[in-house]
Amino acid sequence: MSDSSWIAVDAMGGDKGLAVMLAGVARARHRFPDMRFYLVGDEQAIADGLNAHPNLSAHAEIVHAPDVVGSSDKPSQAIRRAKTTSMGMAIDLVKQGRAGAAVSSGNTGALMAMAKLALRTMKGIDRPALAAMLPTLGDNDVVMLDLGANTDCDARNLVQFAVMGAAYARTTLDLANPRVALLNIGSEDQKGTDEVRDAAQALKDATHLPMAFTGFVEGDRLARGDVDVIVCDGFSGNIALKTAEGTARFVADLLKRAFRSSVRSKIGFLISRPATELLRDHLDPNNHNGAVFLGLNGLVVKSHGGANELGVATAIGNAAKMVKNDLTRRIIDDLRNFEAAPAASASAADAA
Template identity: 65%
Template sequence: MRPRIAIDAMGGDVGPRVMVAGAALARHRHEGFQFLFVGDETQIRDALKDHPNLAAASEVLHAEDVVSADAKPSQALRGSKKTSMGLAVNAVKAGDVSAAVSAGNTGALMAISKLALRTMPGIDRPALAALLPTLKDTDVVMLDLGANAECDSRNLVQFSVMGAAYSKIMHGFEKPSVKLLNIGTEDAKGTGTIQDAAEALRSAKGLSLDFRGFTEADKISTGEVDVIVTDGFSGNVALKALEGTARFVTDLLKRSFRSSLRSKFGFLISRPATEMLRGHLDPNNHNGAVFLGLNGVVVKSHGSADEKGVANAVEVAARLVEDSILERISEEISKIGQSTPAAAAAK
């Protein structure tokens, strides 16, 4: 299936020029990609002049308005029929494109996507999932990263199934390992919600995942597990802490290497190692969070992403379409049925 992807060209800190350049890089890597750019037509066509190969595989849909970075979700919903973000998501709903990518306001994108696409059968709430770097060769899938501040055990079970399906596509694992984020690894630790979710996952039969209990926040980056599941409040706090720590480490290294002539000489010797560290921590190399659980593929790019980061987000969207993420989630969710303790408690 050749993916056709809608790009909210007005989202992000820079706007059309970076979004178009990122799409051009993605198409250079994958010749079959097709695009629908949504936003100010004049700006988009001006940016496309620098990428004739991309222009030949693209259409432009003019949008009168843009969702501002500080817009409330309710405001974004009211004007969604005129904004670049709203029109991009609605193109997914109409079946005109396979997926949508936006670097705009996260809360607004979540609200617009949920209203337009609705949740899949068997899914109560969508979750925001992303790939985070680890010490191993593969990234860890973590969700929810902010879509749902409060979750019940049923939500956590569904997130586990969706996260595992995402991991299977991105990493090719047959049965991805899954752990719930908790304040300890002992079976007795955690809230009643976490305990109920763990019991439901232990008792579920036939799921394509390997539930391994609990993990703590200091283990997120070790790579000991393929999928980490939590509520959106805890997930967002953990994500921001990880991002802050990465900036702290890189800034501290810069300061240290500039502190003296000897340090500068040491930097020259260790430069290959520091460049590898920078690349591993560069958010552009892991760009592209996904709203899982909707009747359509929507990918959120960092607002500050450069063209490489945008290309990665586009490639994530295309891969989920090509490997039928919606069908995979639907098949796994159907296995949960009404037999688990969490499902029974929800009746």
């Protein structure tokens, strides 16, 4: 049983350094005043950095880690040094039950490998998945998984991802019955691979779960807000995510170029500035930061390496919500209910 009042933060991970990580933790503490933090990394550097955040010191404990996982380190190299690195020691605090979640902005491959090895996959899950939230035109973000942990998935994997994604959406988006869809090349029932169609049939039959399966969704509908959870294999999900991120940057850069093209355009920018700032904030990845490895016996959140103070705080905030709402238990309960339903139906049929 983990301590839900503590979050372990890999203070040395991230491209922007320790100062940004500590500023993000301090910002998250204001939003979640009941949370406490293990700051894992170089003890002296963290202690010096806390001088800029006196209100955080009373809510944090420094855990010294003599080593750091580098951005170019291979997962196998990182695993061998797990007991001495800030990333590995943050995950170990979750394994020990001293923290409810670990947050790191470090090397994604190393974090995934360490988390799987230390925490293991929960019973009923064949493969963990990487889930994140993307902005939409709807009332809330959309949860998407898998985003790269599993390149090949069968129907059973996709169904498990759907169950986990729905539990995640209920926890972080406060949705009682999240709308779940499978990413496909068309919306018709006959479209897609056998794995996708078989998963769709299984999810249609799972009417007893707290989710609403809506069928298939195509790539051009990812950001429309029509669904709350989008499920796919990691290969397709990672491509879709990178394409969406690249398109957002393309639109932003195109607008900048257009507004700088003439004096009239610059005047137009000043007039439309409130709208462009709203667009910028909505597309800012720091407002949607924090991917989580679902399906492990513990919570590990991956913050974007280039996240700023707001982004780090967003990732920690997502971790805090998952811990407070006991996401791991919700997933276990939903999986148990999903597996129990066919057995109950078979028993009823035999009795008849």
